[in-house]
């Protein structure tokens with residue numbers, strides 16, 4: 001006889017196995033659900049990073065999702081193996097965030113919760129919570145190797161605090177495998193030269209991996225931050241050498257961004273990931289802005305196997321992919 005946590009884990013594994021089979025067969029109609037459900041959390045933040053996607057004129061800006069609202073989204077998590085509980089703001093500024101994480105673990109015992117934070121509020125209290133939950137992948141966004149560059153990009157002189165918080169989190173986790181701790185870097189003109197230094201610091205801190213993300217140009221003003229292949233080539237190779245020597249995984253959209261894009265490579269998002277915004281609109285990834293339905297107006301099944309979703313699955317890995325997909329750097333490891 002299985003307890004509730006074991007039973008939930010059993011169905012999650014069963015869903016994951018079926019989802020993988022359906023993905024391998026490139027099925028358009030799915031009997032399995034997504035592996036990762038991404039829920040909105042809020043768009044308040046204590047920083048103003050130059051490349052941030054928050055649209056401060058939008059109706060969601062400076063608003064937070066409450067525990068009561070998250071309860072309305074939760075049924076769509078279903079048998080997902082993991083749930084992303086961060087959005088375009090700083091989750092630790094949401095006053096209900098702790099209650100939300102507690103509630104998600106209560107309803108879906110053992111589900112892996114992904115979060116991403118700027119780390120400035122990752123104090124002893126929060127670190128203890130994260131270590132105690134265990135089933136967490138926490139990304140801390142650093143984006144710099146020096147205080148000068150951190151200030152330039154993130155707008156606050158907070159790198160020493162963030163580095164202290166990360167070091168303590170790694171120490172407090174001790175020998176445990178979970179939570180997984182990642183340190184991320186969004187490539188920009190202002191920071192690209194510090195990539196090797198950033199990777200060395202990540203090695204020194206003992207984190208589990210370093211996501212290095214391509215800049216997404218959420219607004220025309222972001223074009224000025226974009227790096228070129230020339231900016232990146234030698235520093236990326238140097239950073240990779242340091243990471244490889246120390247067995248530190250680098251996680252990228254493509255193993256070598258920009259100059260190793262393979263448009264014939266495989267996209268998994270339409271099978272594995274479902275993103276929901278604060279109004280309930282469903283998106284498939286961070287590039288394709290099209291809404292594939294609304295969780296408050298339609299059932300999960302109506303959205304997940306809608307003609308539009310099925311058409312996306314049928315075309316995304318073919319020559320007939322959407323124009324937006326052709327420009328996506330995430331054709332590998334997405």
Ligand SMILES: C[S@@+](CC[C@H](N)C(=O)[O-])C[C@H]1O[C@@H](n2cnc3c(N)ncnc32)[C@H](O)[C@@H]1O
Pocket residue numbers: 045051052053086087088089090091116117118139140141143184186213214215216217218222
């Ligand atoms: C929008 S933030 C929200 C969560 C949290 N405040 C943080 O900074 O981690 C989520 C992730 O997106 C990254 N990010 C911000 N602007 C980006 C951009 N223009 N392109 C790609 N990633 C970006 C951040 O560095 C962070 O790792």
Ligand code: SF4
Pocket residue numbers: 045046047048049051052053054088089090117118141
């Ligand atoms: S910390 Fe995160 S949410 Fe806040 S401004 Fe920076 S990228 Fe945006």
